[in-house]
Amino acid sequence: MALELFGFQIKRKEEENKNVVSFVEPTNEDGAISVAATGQAASSFLDLDGAAKTEAELVQRYRTMLQQPEVSQAVDDVVNEAISITDDRKVVECVTDDLELPDNIKKKIREEFDIVLKMLDFSNTGYDTFQKWYVDGRLNYHIMIDESAPKKGILEIRYIDPRKIRKIREYQTLSGGTNNSFPVKKIKNEYYIYNEKGFNNSGGHQQSVGMGVDNAIKGLRIAKDSIVNITSGVLNENGTLVLSYLHKAYKPLNQLRMMEDAIVIYRISRAPERRIFYIDVGNLPKLKAEQHLRDMMVKHKNRLTYDATTGDIKDDRRHMSMTDDFWLPRREGGKGTEITTLPGGQNLGEIEDILYFQKRLLKALNVPVSRMEAETGFSLGRASEISRDEVKFSKFISRLRSRFSMLFDKILEKQLILKGIVSIDDWSAIQSALRYDFVTDNHFSELKESEIIQNRLTILRDIDEYRGTYFSKEWVQKKVLYMTEDEIDDITDQIDQEKEDEPEEDFPMEQVAPEVELIPLNSESEDTFYEMSSEDRTLIENFSTMFNDLVKEESDNE
Numbered sequence: 001m002a003l004e005l006f007g008f009q010i011k012r013k014e015e016e017n018k019n020v021v022s023f024v025e026p027t028n029e030d031g032a033i034s035v036a037a038t039g040q041a042a043s044s045f046l047d048l049d050g051a052a053k054t055e056a057e058l059v060q061r062y063r064t065m066l067q068q069p070e071v072s073q074a075v076d077d078v079v080n081e082a083i084s085i086t087d088d089r090k091v092v093e094c095v096t097d098d099l100e101l102p103d104n105i106k107k108k109i110r111e112e113f114d115i116v117l118k119m120l121d122f123s124n125t126g127y128d129t130f131q132k133w134y135v136d137g138r139l140n141y142h143i144m145i146d147e148s149a150p151k152k153g154i155l156e157i158r159y160i161d162p163r164k165i166r167k168i169r170e171y172q173t174l175s176g177g178t179n180n181s182f183p184v185k186k187i188k189n190e191y192y193i194y195n196e197k198g199f200n201n202s203g204g205h206q207q208s209v210g211m212g213v214d215n216a217i218k219g220l221r222i223a224k225d226s227i228v229n230i231t232s233g234v235l236n237e238n239g240t241l242v243l244s245y246l247h248k249a250y251k252p253l254n255q256l257r258m259m260e261d262a263i264v265i266y267r268i269s270r271a272p273e274r275r276i277f278y279i280d281v282g283n284l285p286k287l288k289a290e291q292h293l294r295d296m297m298v299k300h301k302n303r304l305t306y307d308a309t310t311g312d313i314k315d316d317r318r319h320m321s322m323t324d325d326f327w328l329p330r331r332e333g334g335k336g337t338e339i340t341t342l343p344g345g346q347n348l349g350e351i352e353d354i355l356y357f358q359k360r361l362l363k364a365l366n367v368p369v370s371r372m373e374a375e376t377g378f379s380l381g382r383a384s385e386i387s388r389d390e391v392k393f394s395k396f397i398s399r400l401r402s403r404f405s406m407l408f409d410k411i412l413e414k415q416l417i418l419k420g421i422v423s424i425d426d427w428s429a430i431q432s433a434l435r436y437d438f439v440t441d442n443h444f445s446e447l448k449e450s451e452i453i454q455n456r457l458t459i460l461r462d463i464d465e466y467r468g469t470y471f472s473k474e475w476v477q478k479k480v481l482y483m484t485e486d487e488i489d490d491i492t493d494q495i496d497q498e499k500e501d502e503p504e505e506d507f508p509m510e511q512v513a514p515e516v517e518l519i520p521l522n523s524e525s526e527d528t529f530y531e532m533s534s535e536d537r538t539l540i541e542n543f544s545t546m547f548n549d550l551v552k553e554e555s556d557n558e
Contacts, residue, residue: 005191007226008147010417010424030231031055031138031242032167032190055241056163056199059136062244065253066135070358071246074365078134081397082404083126084439091126092117092408095435108421109412109430112153116411119157133404137232137244138162141407143225143414153419157411160227163198167191167229192227195219228410233403245400249364256357263354278330278338289329366396391448405436456481 065071085091094113096106122129133139140160146152170189195218234243279296281289330338362369368389409431416422422430440446459480467476477483483491 005221005223007143007223008145008150009223010225010414028169028239029233029235029242030167030229031240032169054199055138055166058241058243058247059138059163061250062135062137062246065246065250068253068257070256070361071249071253071365074362074367075131075135075246077367077371078365078397078400079127079131081393082134082400082438083130085123085126086439089439090117091122091439093437094408094412095437096433098433098435099430100433101430105421109416109434112415112419112421113408113412116154116157116408116415119154120411130404132159133230133232133407134245134400136162137234137242137247139230139407140165141228141411142222143228143411145418150418151420153415154411157228160194161198164196165192165194165222165227166199167227168193190224192222192224192229193219194222225414228407228414230404230406230410246365249361252357252361252364256354256361259354259357263351276340278340281329281331283331293329366393368393394448401436401438408436409434 066075083091094110096109099106099109101109117123120126120129129139140162142158142160143154144156144158145154168191169187171185172188174184174186231242232245234245234247235241236243277296279293281292284292359369368387370387370389412434413427413431416430417424417427460476463471463476463480467473474488477488
């Protein structure tokens with residue numbers, strides 16, 4: 001009996017390598033629940049040391065962590081570096097230079113990618129989308145198409161709360177090997193289950209999974225191709241639960257909260273000075289001495305109290321008194337009645353332990369500690385002055401972008417296949433060659449790259465005079481400029497193409513060959529000539545005119 005699923009499915013070819021078998025399940029990085037294809041529940045349960053029973057509780061816990069100021073500021077730094085929204089450039093662009101396809105196909109791929117970004121409204125909500133993925137550790141979208149006309153492509157992309165959807169993977173056990181001596185696990189079906197109420201099962205310590213007798217997970221079954229799902233790629237120690245990048249900061253955050261609360265309680269209780277009343281009870285019996293002590297307490301006790309919830313000063317004994325006094329009886333023979341003060345707590349301004357846990361929390365959040373220090377200014381210096389933490393942070397951002405780009409791959413795949421631009425078989429080769437260029441706003445990475453190029457050009461200028469004598473051109477390209485074979489070939493082709501595309505300079509005829517006149521070199525030899533240009537003729541005429549004027553002026557004076 002075929003499994004009825006909501007949504008559309010892209011038909012793919014059956015497995016070609018049916019003889020390639022394995023006793024190990026495929027790597028599971030999407031957090032799918034594995035169940036037996038017979039419908040019986042697999043022995044799968046989620047329990048994080050009695051803390052998080054389901055993924056829904058885990059997502060809820062991550063979102064609660066975001067309310068802490070230190071975590072919120074660290075997440076803002078990460079998202080601001082990863083997603084940079086500017087007015088003059090796209091947030092992310094699809095680079096098709098490495099694709100071995102005709103130019104018109106490349107252009108269509110870029111156009112469809114722009115359509116996908118528009119449906120995601122990425123230019124306006126890219127920051128929020130990336131933050132959801134970074135905090136929750138997973139991102140789910142429903143791909144909506146017109147099933148009667150799939151050639152129209154994707155019509156709408158709608159966000160799905162990760163607490164309401166789970167992926168199910170059914171597998172079957174077959175006999176494998178040459179003598180059928182060991183079992184082989186093979187994936188039979190994959191689909192998603194959506195439940196409007198969510199899967200937050202907080203009543204028990206286990207979340208059993210099964211679609212048969214147990215029927216623990218109920219909801220709408222959705223086809224795999226109708227859902228786009230990407231995860232952080234971070235798994236727990238058993239590889240069964242997808243975690244967020246904030247997961248390792250959970251314990252330091254709780255420790256920081258407890259230390260802050262403990263310091264506040266200690267300072268409120270120990271900061272004020274307290275009075276000590278030594279009441280002389282003489283030789284009174286015990287009962288009368290206690291009664292006398294209580295009478296003195298009622299007579300002299302300070303009734304003003306502080307309401308911690310509203311900040312008001314009230315006369316109400318149900319609230320904590322800011323000046324709790326101590327009343328002690330004193331027998332005859334000692335000192336008389338006496339009132340002294342008990343000093344408040346010392347070293348109440350020390351917060352080294354708070355700073356320690358703050359730094360530990362920031363390290364767990366992969367954010368440089370210097371970014372959280374208010375007294376540390378931002379300076380634009382040389383790359384050699386960049387801290388090691390900033391370099392590591394830049395590499396961490398690059399890894400996040402690479403992982404997040406899987407969202408574009410999965411949506412673009414469905415868009416191109418539905419519209420018939422590429423086939424299913426061609427997509428695997430296209431996906432490996434596609435690149436996504438994010439707008440970068442990390443000055444440290446730009447500064448580092450520019451300084452590296454500047455140093456290489458300086459070495460190239462110094463070694464150029466030895467090229468051809470001690471070093472070859474290829475050696476300089478590989479050892480000084482660190483160019484690969486592909487880069488050398490590409491640059492050589494570009495240089496040759498630029499030489500072919502350079503237009504020939506057309507000069508006017510009078511500039512190329514000025515008008516000349518052949519005149520005799522002397523009057524005796526008319527066979528010898530030299531060339532005189534028009535400029536020389538004009539100069540000679542001017543000198544002749546000036547000479548004639550001088551001769552005429554002298555003759556007039558005589």
